[in-house]
Amino acid sequence: MQTTNHKTDAIIIGGGLAGLTAAAFIARQGKSVRLLEQATALGGRARTKEQDGYFLNIGAHALYRAGHGIAVLRELGIEPQGKPAATANAYAVQHGVKYTLPGGLVSLLTTSLFGLSAKMELGKLLGSVQKIDCQPLLKMTVREWLKQQISHDEVSALLQAVIRLSTYVNAPDLMSAGVAISQLQKALSQGVLYLDKGWQTLVDGVREVAVKAGAVIETGAKVERIERHADGSVKAVRLADGRLFESNVVVIAASPKLAVSLVENGETTALQGWADQAIAVKAACLDLALKRLPVEKATFALGIDQPFYLSVHSAAAQLAPAGGALIHLMKYLPAEQNEANEADERGLEALMDLLQPGWREVLTQRRFLPSVVVMHALPLAKQGGTQGRPEVEVKEVPGLFVAGDWVGKEGVLVDASLASAKLAAEKIAAYHPVSRAVAV
Ligand SMILES: Cc1cc2nc3c(=O)[nH]c(=O)nc-3n(C[C@H](O)[C@H](O)[C@H](O)COP(=O)(O)OP(=O)(O)OC[C@H]3O[C@@H](n4cnc5c(N)ncnc54)[C@H](O)[C@@H]3O)c2cc1C
Incomplete structure (x- = not known):
């Protein structure tokens, strides 16, 4: 199996507006960021x-x-x-x-x-x-x-x-x-x-900010799995083409279903519950x-x-x-x-x-x-609307963050995608993977 070992401070999965926005804010913190998008073009639903x-x-x-x-x-x-x-x-x-x-x-x-x-x-x-x-x-x-x-x-x-x-x-x-x-x-x-x-102008605009701040963006890069350390924290992402990219911080900026499927034993985490409850x-x-x-x-x-x-x-x-x-x-x-x-x-x-x-x-x-x-998730009355949506930080999997229109308490549609992407970047700024791994 082919292996690449460029360790980055953060990896973003998904090159829609949420992923690009997270990449831009994290890169602006001076961190190294790699964004991986499975499609041949960026933008997701905003193309x-x-x-x-x-x-x-x-x-x-x-x-x-x-x-x-x-x-x-x-x-x-x-x-x-x-x-x-x-x-x-x-x-x-x-x-x-x-x-x-x-x-x-x-x-x-x-x-x-x-x-x-x-x-x-x-x-x-x-x-x-x-x-x-x-x-x-x-x-x-x-x-x-x-x-x-x-x-x-x-x-x-x-x-x-x-x-x-x-x-x-x-x-x-x-x-x-x-x-x-x-x-x-x-x-x-x-x-x-x-x-x-069209909305492509937003996609192009955010991409430019992210790239200027140093983010590396790759299209045609489908992520298949997130690998974890023995303590459960995030270690690396594995691509469909076999490549491995290491990072202790990963943001999934795609659907709740994808989040479950990417995380090893994801079905035992809160991710599964969110995916089950989500009505698209x-x-x-x-x-x-x-x-x-x-x-x-x-x-x-x-x-x-x-x-x-x-x-x-x-x-x-x-x-x-x-x-x-x-x-x-x-x-x-x-x-x-x-x-x-x-x-x-x-x-x-x-x-x-x-x-x-x-x-x-x-x-x-x-x-x-x-x-x-x-x-991805209709704001349900029985969950208290947006208040019941998952937080950006997946606490059971240290180093894992999510962003998208199904995440966070702020707004609906792209407002939720962009708000959660920015919040994920803020949480990442305050996250210290090494000290956490030692503590465990
Ligand atoms: C018909 C329609 C109308 C809309 N109208 C409005 C509107 O009027 N106002 C508004 O605010 N919002 C609207 N939206 C919503 C808006 O388009 C979305 O909120 C926004 O584009 C979502 O961005 P995102 O990055 O969260 O998700 P997405 O755009 O879905 O991006 C997710 C990305 O992840 C990639 N990906 C998935 N799996 C993998 C993998 N394994 N590896 C790598 N990459 C992967 C996908 O290819 C995709 O590019 C509309 C959406 C639709 C479909």
Whole structure:
């Protein structure tokens, strides 16, 4: 078996945004860092495919301006370039009919989606949502909270759609209301950015910071196992090609399932419990590139009776060549549905027919992804939402750290990935492998 013996202070497994961010912060501490990514390109779920001047993220991606992630990126000197998602020309779609989406006061007054009394209830809620204290609601499900607070079914349905939009989670009976409302507050307070040239710009930006700080990054490097000292602490990582890289500190910046499989006897650690409990949040994505947009003033739609989404991302950000359009559609898959079926795909196309009739004639690229993991662990009410997620430090395996959208108490989606990556780097700065090994 081939062996390489360059010992580094830390090894990062996974070259998505979490792994790259951890690498950048650790390297900035003056430590030697090696990042190993199994794919031939960096970025994981934040990759962007560029073709003929169109930039396709893996499904709809929006960066929360009030989120923790943007703050972490700024700490690394990265200012995401993009535009706020356009909120004009937005529709709510119910039973195949489009209505003005009531997001603000004007649209609330003009929409025919529901009657006066429901409008008043929604108006009152929209006016008070920022004042809600989310902490006491962490152990309550979204469904329980809606039942307690909302009397009109149609308002409840709209709120569920808006929660799907801001969290990607379509599981009101499982999701923590505290987490959902906290995310809604972020969405309503500062909105989101669609990024010019896609999320790849974040990947490239963080990679550059990490490399400048001295991190060594290798793609096409699949890690198969983490080897441990007799005292259980981290010793080295073994690659699929047989190479061995030594380090007393390893960060797994990938899925909880992978974490279990990499650690020898991982099934006897807390990792197994996290992997067992994690319910992945998935979406089906239809990504479309058009030569032109058939209907200029129809750039956003949110399904009310169906968990569908449509947004013309190029209406805000630079994602298509002059005159062209880049559109993301999605079905937020319910927890019990693993992947989209034929009817779901037809349903998304029907939404395009409703908003953008004639789109098929100007189609230049089409990609359907029946099931992608948006978040590795749905923030469950029964676990107290994000408060119940694992910590970055795996205490039973000294030297092992985890980062990703399923780790730490901070936020959801990329906010959780970036916050946990930064926290892992901070914990590593305070971790002393040698003294610990001696003590054992
Ligand atoms: C459809 C969709 C829409 C989304 N929309 C949003 C949004 O609007 N807002 C938002 O904030 N977030 C959004 N997200 C989530 C966001 O993309 C993720 O939070 C973020 O990209 C996760 O980064 P990560 O590094 O934690 O994980 P990943 O990107 O999954 O990276 C993990 C990496 O580990 C690598 N790896 C796995 N196994 C091994 C191994 N054995 N050896 C070496 N490498 C390995 C993988 O190849 C991968 O590159 C969305 C995600 C999807 C899929």
